[in-house]
Amino acid sequence: MKDTIAAGMRVVQAGPLAMIEDGGRVGVRHLGVTQSGAADWVSHYWANWLLGNSPDSAALEIVVGGGLTLEVERATRLALVGADLDARLDDEPLVPGTSFAVREGQRLVFRQPCDGLRVYLAFPGGLEAPEVLGSRSTTPREQLGGLHGDGQPLKAGDRLAWRGEPNDERSIPERLLPPMPRPGCRLAMVPGAQIAEFTGSSLYAAFNTDWRVDDRADRMGARLRGPTLQCRLGSMISEGIPLGAVQVPPDGQPIVLLNDRQTIGGYPRLGALTPIAAARLAQCLPGQEVKLVAVSRERAVADYRRMLQNFSDGVPMTR
Amino acid sequence: MRAGIETTAMDVLMIRLFDTIEETNMAWIIAADRALREAFGETLIDLVPSYTTLMLHYDCLELEHREAHRRIREALDDLQPADTQAGKRHEIPVWYDLSVGPELQRVAERAGVTVETVIQRHCDHDYCVFALGFAPGYGFMGLVEEALATPRLETPRHKVAAGSVGIAGRQTAIYPLPSPGGWNILGRTAVPLFEHARRGDPLLKPGDRVRFKAVSRDEFEAQGGDITPLEERP
The missing domain is CATH 2.40.100.10 (Cyclophilin-like)
Known part of the structure; x- marks a missing residue:
């Protein structure tokens, strides 16, 4: 791990709930510490897969959307898998299940749930955050994990940094895309x-x-x-x-x-x-x-x- | 040791050793915890001991169900109870006061004694740590003497301050973090339980013994305690 990693994305506006989640805390349940980690681990896994990350890498779990706005400060490639939260990159709709390039100055906005509830935004090499009890996952109730290690969800002004470089483009075979729930x-x-x-x-x-x-x-x-x-x-x-x-x-x-x-x-x-x-x-x-x-x-x-x-x-x- | 093994989830088994809560269970639970950790090694994902059970989550990609059963049986076959004197003894200083422990009054009224007597009797007992749960480093302890036993509040508080010491039924515990809670709060300690848990090494562990010691407000503050009164009952 590098000593200092330049931040590459700024939270302009925090939506109702966006948190850093990885594979969760393992081997600590006997301390009274909860599992945490990505709630839709299948979508989280695919989001990391698209970027060639290890599957437990820390990504953003964005719930509902509700106006969450992120501004790109360093060009890279990101991946989005899970719910359709009417996500836009400078007003261009983003399709969940894909990776896409972003340039400096562009804005990502997550508006409202159209299909499903949570979407995972993955970053090259996974997001940077302190490991607490073996995980970067955010658990507000336990004041553990997240960007500052104290369990707080993302808030306006936070700056996100990631740990790797973009890979070659990958795509998820259509038949393997995790389906969002249907009635029944x-x-x-x-x-x-x-x-x-x-x-x-x-x-x-x-x-x-x-x-x-x-x-x-x-x-x-x-x-x-x-x-x-x-x-x-x-x-x-x-x-x-x-x-x-x-x-x-x-x-x-x-x-x-x-x-x-x-x-x-x-x-x-x-x-x-x-x-x-x-x-x-x-x-x-x-x-x-x-x-x-x-x-x-x-x-x-x-x-x-x-x-x-x-x-x-x-x-x-x-x- | 005879144990029931139940399917609890796809890759989780419940190992049931006892049917009732007894302090004598702990020597066996602790021994089973050690033996199972050794038997499963790297294939163990999590092992959660409680009052009468241990929940074992194993790696179902590495271990067949039948093999998991076999290892449990083998680990428990010749089990000997752990040395109960091996658990640590803790003295926890508590500032018992109506401002931070409003239910001193309720417990006293139910028991038909004075608040001072409640404090004295809560301190006059070695409590056994039965299980960790609810929050990081939260230890369920008991057993509180029958006369002081008090049911949970009908409506839980939205926020119980960190360090609050409470009673529910015949159990007693300390809240490591501010959280909602329905226990009867008697006082507050300055001991930083959460800081220990956050480092992965909780102060209170199953099988440990705890004795509470009443301290003055000055002592509590000198220990770094927060004297902000607890919110009124909702």
Whole structure:
């Protein structure tokens, strides 16, 4: 790593939420520190892939857009993958799933969600930021990570620097572009140990309902609205919570826990979404209809392997 | 050691050692934590011990499910409890005062004793650290004597100050960071729990023992404590 890296982009206007995220904090969950990292890790991975970065490189996770404006101070090539937030480069629309050159003085603006919720903006070699507990990921609640290491999202006046040089242009094969959620979007879930404690009618409802993503959805978790699920267990002794856990508090409305979830908790669970399904849920806007679909652990691992294989198709990459 | 192994996610297993919260669990949980870390080595992604369980996240690209099960069984087969005297003992200075610990009154009323007695009795016990969670470096401790046990506030506070010492049921804990919270707050400590956790080395670890010591406002301030009163209950 170079001692000093010249900044190359300035935040002119901060939108509602834009944060530096990488592959998250690994091996620290026992300290009470959350996983963090890119919520739609599939799009994040592809954004880094487009620039030839290592897949865990720090990129910007931009939520909603809402007027986030960045001014280029040093020419380079960037990549954008994920939601369509009506992003513009000097008023020219940018297509998610591509990389593009930027020149000094140009402005990037992210306006509003047209399809999906989060988009990843990757930089050559990944963004520069201090590593905190092994990661640059921003977790405001824990005051960890981000540009200054204190967990703050981007704010006006911040200057971003990156760690590498632009590569040759790459493109993602059309068939491999991560799709944004559609109505009735299927979320694969591996059933967990407490599933037998739910009543028969609740289990039927769990897998045959068009659940609606509630307004209360963020990087900690997304609440689903639908029929009331009943579990014979009220609450349990707190235990570790995996990514994608579908927990059901006493009000019977499931909450799917995502990257910034607390490390332990005591509500019974139907199971846990697969990592691919968790990434998909992270792209759902409030009101989106989703279905829970039970899959075997074997099937989930096979799908996960295939996804990682997609990343390496054509180009060898170290994981 | 007999343990239940449950599927918790695609690449996560829950290892269930006990059904109830007991201080005696800790020697086994700590021993299992060490044995599992050794058994999984590089294939371990995260291991999260709690009161009665350990959640094990392994690398499913490197390790078959069946092999993960086998390693768990083998690691726990001849398990011996860890030496419970090996845990550290901490004395945590606390400024107990209604301005920074408004629920001193509530706990006292429920127990039918004076505020002074609540303070004295909260300090008069070695608490065991059962688990870390909720926030970086947040240790769930217990057990608070039955008479002082007080349920969570019906409406959590929007913001509990860093260093706040609270009670919920028969548990007690210290908030390392300002955060929303529903525990009954009794006082505040100047010990910088978050700074330790941020370096990856939390002050309180499972199996440690903690004794609270009442200090004066002057001592608390000299230790670097912040005397800003806690916001009223919402």
